[in-house]
Amino acid sequence: MxxxxxxxxxxxxxxxxxxxxxxxxxxxxxxxxxxxxxxxxxxxxxxxxxxxxxxxxxxxxxxxxxxxxxxxxxxxxxxxxxxxxxxxxxxxxxxxxxxxxxxxxxxxxxxxxxxxxxxxxxxxxxxxxxxxxxxxxxxxxxxxxxxxxxxxxxxxAGRLMQRDLIAMPAFWTVGRAIDFLRETPDLPEEFYEIFVVDPRHKPIGSVPLARMLRHPRKVLLRDIMDRDVDAIAAATDQEEVARLFRHYSLASAPVVDDQGRLIGVITFDDVVDVIQEEAEEDMALMAGVGSEVDVNAGLVSVVRQRIAWLGVNLGTALMVSSVISLFEATIEQIVALAVLMPIVASMGGNAGTQTLTVAVRALALKELTPSNAMRILTREVGVGTINGLVFGIAVGAVAAVIFDPFIGGVLFCALLANLVTAGLAGMLIPLALDRLKVDPAVSAGVFLTAVTDVVGFFAFLGLAQLVLL
Amino acid sequence: MxxxxxxxxxxxxxxxxxxxxxxxxxxxxxxxxxxxxxxxxxxxxxxxxxxxxxxxxxxxxxxxxxxxxxxxxxxxxxxxxxxxxxxxxxxxxxxxxxxxxxxxxxxxxxxxxxxxxxxxxxxxxxxxxxxxxxxxxxxxxxxxxxxxxxxxxxxxAGRLMQRDLIAMPAFWTVGRAIDFLRETPDLPEEFYEIFVVDPRHKPIGSVPLARMLRHPRKVLLRDIMDRDVDAIAAATDQEEVARLFRHYSLASAPVVDDQGRLIGVITFDDVVDVIQEEAEEDMALMAGVGSEVDVNAGLVSVVRQRIAWLGVNLGTALMVSSVISLFEATIEQIVALAVLMPIVASMGGNAGTQTLTVAVRALALKELTPSNAMRILTREVGVGTINGLVFGIAVGAVAAVIFDPFIGGVLFCALLANLVTAGLAGMLIPLALDRLKVDPAVSAGVFLTAVTDVVGFFAFLGLAQLVLL
Missing domain, CATH: 1.25.60.10 (MgtE N-terminal domain-like)
Structure with missing residues (x-):
């Protein structure tokens, strides 16, 4: 607050x-x-x-x-x-x-x-x-x-970088560096470190300004520079750059060309924008509102952004309808099925979205790797099983009382099956898309809803047909 | 890629x-x-x-x-x-x-x-x-x-700040400042500006290190300092701090106590974490996976985080079931309604989530204000109307051919009504929650789904009852 x-x-x-x-x-x-x-x-x-x-x-x-x-x-x-x-x-x-x-x-x-x-x-x-x-x-x-x-x-990185930067040779002293900064007009207004370059203009170190200010004039840059320079190739994706900055808490980092020569500098403020945009992008993509949330966008561009996603979802909805239509005869005889069936689909969809959200963010942040994927998949199936048992028993019992014990039993089985499916699909779909080099934030949600809806309706109506007729 | x-x-x-x-x-x-x-x-x-x-x-x-x-x-x-x-x-x-x-x-x-x-x-x-x-x-x-x-x-801000900082009086020269930095042991290792304070230790300016290095020793700090200091009260919310840093591209900013005295400094790296966390928080809250996406969380804590949200969604699903049960007799006579009804609800839910995502992010970033809320609400209703007409006509026509022209007409009307409702509710629900000081990311989704599901089923089945029986 x-x-x-x-x-x-x-x-x-x-x-x-x-x-x-x-x-x-x-x-x-x-x-x-x-x-x-x-x-x-x-x-x-x-x-x-x-x-x-x-x-x-x-x-x-x-x-x-x-x-x-x-x-x-x-x-x-x-x-x-x-x-x-x-x-x-x-x-x-x-x-x-x-x-x-x-x-x-x-x-x-x-x-x-x-x-x-x-x-x-x-x-x-x-x-x-x-x-x-x-x-x-x-x-x-x-x-x-x-x-x-x-x-x-x-x-x-090449698009993100600023081309004006300050580079000095390693044999300069702090005093000479300060004199250079004082005497040279037309330097960038804001900078946070001095890059140290070799004769071929390759970055070999950096001296943060705070350190420069704290050493006597006669000290050589070579003796106070950081040697583990995170040189970024100009073609590096900006998301990768943002992760680098965040990982090492960098204020700025040098950008190099194919030959490893210093050509620019990226500063934290560029990266802050990237982090904000990338996090938002995943959220926007998952909700199907394009890749950017611009609250001031015009009517036409908004309709254009959203109609594609709604069209795709319509496809899923039609698929679901065709699954239901397989069981028209069953529903005609036991109309309670039509009343209860949205519960199975909606619980599966929500549980799946929970798993999916965790998987999409973890993939984006590179926290989901081959070494922990199996462990997390097992956990998600476990979570689906527990939630399936909890909600299956609760809702099944209520339905048994209101409608009929067999309907309760069918509801229990269908909910359990769909929540386990949701845990599995919520992890496997984004992992598979990532493997196929498709951004899971864009498309995983459609596939997931299709799976949980189809499995939900099919399990519930199919079981009902088997058990009740 | x-x-x-x-x-x-x-x-x-x-x-x-x-x-x-x-x-x-x-x-x-x-x-x-x-x-x-x-x-x-x-x-x-x-x-x-x-x-x-x-x-x-x-x-x-x-x-x-x-x-x-x-x-x-x-x-x-x-x-x-x-x-x-x-x-x-x-x-x-x-x-x-x-x-x-x-x-x-x-x-x-x-x-x-x-x-x-x-x-x-x-x-x-x-x-x-x-x-x-x-x-x-x-x-x-x-x-x-x-x-x-x-x-x-x-x-x-008080939790985020680092207490070790460097403050100097305005009458010091650049030379004296540099000597102080060189001679004082135990200073923070990383800093980006020197704060200038008055005798009561209130911040009255700041000198970025780059500027300090570019001026001769005899220049007074008073003459080169930035005077528009963004002093942050220690109780300020971290999200507000992050927006301040992002808005003005700050590297660091002073934190002051109740009396306006300098007590700490916040640096960009703290803020980068906050930006990442807050953006993720909204996404996690909207998907009902707690306030933090921790991919390595244990089974028990994951179940605890998610079960509450699934419980709330079960409430919505039960409400939807009770709406459907009002029309049991109608469905028994025209079973095609059970086949088609999920289309209306799912299109409404998806369209509503699109609007909601834009509204939640815009509220979080303070881009949705009283001065533009009416304009954006009008646009969303317009988008809902256009999408409602497009999908209503398409799906209605197909249903008219497969089932019956009256069913097609009912489907058209229900889709149009529900997509307009989705646009309205997707904006008004988060705005209302924000006004009530409830985080719209947490709860708007539940209300929205309840509205689009209930309106969707009620409009479709109710109209069908009126027109077809």
Whole structure:
């Protein structure tokens, strides 16, 4: 539970008139309202004044929360001094609108001002012809850097990295390093370690800034550097990069090309975004809402995202219907079966989803490996058996009393069989998909529901036919 | 798709004999096997040699992948020089086993060696009496620090923070600051900025190390410090802290007490864990597998976690059964209804889960606010209407051909009604729960399924009764 009173405002702002403290970050509802009112009334000076001191991330937040019309008005107001840092903070849908409104020339200017990783992030999803037009409009040095990064696969370290970095030879002293940092203009604004490279520009060590600051000027970098450098190949998948950072709690890591030469640096903030996105992606994929949860997406793109998944589920539902139709005669004679059959299917589906969720996350985090898969499969079957016995006995007993002891017995057997199946299928389906190099988050749920529904209805209605008729 | 050939090994190790490159981090299956073999054969020197050079995080990884017996043997081998840094890297279940094996004295020693945030992480979940016994066994200074941190609520900034930090007055020069860092022993090993405090020890600014290194010795900290300090109250929820870090891409941030005095620092690596955990938590809660996905959890704790959720779902299933039982007479006459009714319920449930997933994530990320809720609700109802028309027409037409045009018409109406309901309920249920301060990830799914199942069966069977009998 969050207690707003515990939160101290940015800039130490004191509580507002309403007695509520400012939120820890972002823009308040109050500020959104005031900016919206100023824009609605065409009061440009007030609107400009209200956003003047905001951090780029907060202006992005504000733009996302205004209506389409207000957003356009605010971007128009800021057109001649539009801070390019705002763009990477915007969600996909709003970003596209703002980019379209700013036009290619303003965007080209923004690209040459941004860090290379942010610039890539902005243009990598654009259509090829728009991207080409933009690249033609930026200065040659920027263009070359962007084209090199774009040559790496999507979601790779090469796309994530920032090309400006600080590298020094191992024979430099701390003093010389500090003098270099003081005297060289145009260094990146934020960095957390100095990379030490050999004459072929291969990273051989790194010196965290804190360590650099704590050693006397005459000490050699070679003598204080960390030697176990986690050099990341540019083609490495970003998910792998995120796991590396998380595993060793890294602030930054060097990226190298095919020849092992240092070409860029990835910092923790890039990785934080990847971790958030990847965790969300699994959740979104499992629920069938595409690969990204964008709450502000438009109607058409949302329908497009979701209709495919619903179509696939319809296939499963039709399969289930055809299983039931095999037993029409039985249901006609014992209509209680129609009343009880959804219980078997729904318990199996829920239990299976529990197992599936654990398996999908464990696979994504590389925690499910050949060495523990058998152990966990056995556990899941055990869990299915116990839950099957518990719920089978409870529900079977109730059905025996309300309907008939034979129906109770059939319900017990069907529930037990379906919950054991759920445990088995919830593990084996994602493992098999992973082996086939298919992302289990995308497709495991459909297969699983198909299995638990079909087994559930078939076991219940089939047993009923055998025992009761 | 990951390509192992693209990954360069830690320490630049070259490809193994099998032609596969070493993974970017962690221990290879090969190493796990070799250590396991050595332990199984009681070959202590080989086992010790194999783990000697490993990073603490990798030893933790290794321990998690060994069998219970091998794990105990490896811990026993390392008893005399057990690196306490290994403990925070272990997953809950394995950590408990290792802690139990090491015993209270070894654990007390570990606590005084670890950073305060790691020490808190290890002891916060222990039983009260074990915790008290441990606190009694650590040196007084460590005990006082741990007790102060434990006084803050669980999942708060106070628990997350590290108490060792570097603070300086604003009138110090860069030169004096560097001299202080060089001459003071016992500073934290990793830090990314220097906090500037006023005489009452309130943070008034911060100087990133990169900036400190780039200015001449005579410059005052006051003149280069960032003044918009995001001071975090110690009671702030960790999820709020994670959003702050992500929003402004922070490397570290100061934590203050009730009086606004600097008492600790939170760094990006703590936050990376929180982001991962919180994203996973929502996914785990929605699937009803507790609040944490621990793939190595034991059978009993897994059954305990899941049975409650299955029980709740059984409640929904029984409610659905009682709805169906209202229409027993109708089903007896038109058994096709029993065949078709799962289609309506399952399409509604899937569509509702899509909307729900978007709403839950957007609420967790504070992207769903009063200012856009109405707009998004309208969109979801629109999506439900379009999908309802599409699937209603398709499935209704098929049913009209196979069974009877009236059944087709009823199916169309019921599908449309249920998909619109799914869009409405998928948004309104999480919004209502959030308003009531209940985590929508935990409970929204149950309510949603209850609504879409009941509406689905009721609409389909009720309409059928009206139209067809």
């Amino acid at each position: 969050r207690d707003d009173d515990d939160i101290q405002g940015r800039d130490g702002e004191t509580a507002t008139a309403a007695g509520e403290a400012e939120a820890l970050y972002g823009v308040s509802d109050e500020l959104v309202r005031r900016v919206a009112d100023a824009l609605d009334e065409g009061d440009a000076p007030t609107a400009r004044m209200l956003v003047a001191e905001l951090h780029a991330a907060d202006i992005a937040d504000l733009l996302e929360r205004l209506s389409g019309e207000e957003r356009r008005a605010l971007v128009e107001l800021q057109r001649d001094g539009f801070d390019p840092e705002i763009l990477p903070h915007l969600g996909g849908n709003v970003r596209d609108q703002v980019i379209a409104q700013l036009g290619p020339r303003a965007l080209a200017e923004a690209l040459s001002e941004l860090d290379s990783d942010d610039a890539i992030y902005l243009i990598e999803d654009l259509d090829d012809d728009i991207q080409a037009a933009l690249l033609a409009a930026v200065p040659p040095a920027t263009r070359r850097a962007l084209e090199e990064s774009l040559a790496y696969p999507e979601y790779s | 990951r390509d192992d050939d693209d990954i360069q090994g830690r320490d630049g190790e070259t490809a193994t004999a099998a032609g596969e490159a070493e993974a970017l981090y962690g221990v290879s299956d090969e190493l796990v096997r070799r250590v396991a073999d050595a332990l199984d054969e009681g070959d202590a020197p080989t086992a010790r040699m194999l783990v000697a050079e490993l990073h603490a995080a990798d030893i933790a990884d290794l321990l998690e992948r060994l069998s219970g017996e091998e794990r105990r043997a490896l811990v026993e081998l390392q008893r005399d020089g057990f690196d306490p840094e290994i403990l925070p890297h272990l997953g809950g279940n394995v950590r408990d086993q290792v802690i139990a094996q090491l015993g209270p004295r070894a654990l007390a020693e570990a606590l005084s060696e670890l950073d305060s945030d790691d020490a808190i992480y290890l002891i916060e979940d222990l039983d009260d009496d074990i915790q008290a016994a441990l606190l009694a066994a650590v040196p007084p200074a460590t005990r006082r620090a741990l007790e102060e941190s434990l006084a803050y609520p669980e999942y708060s």
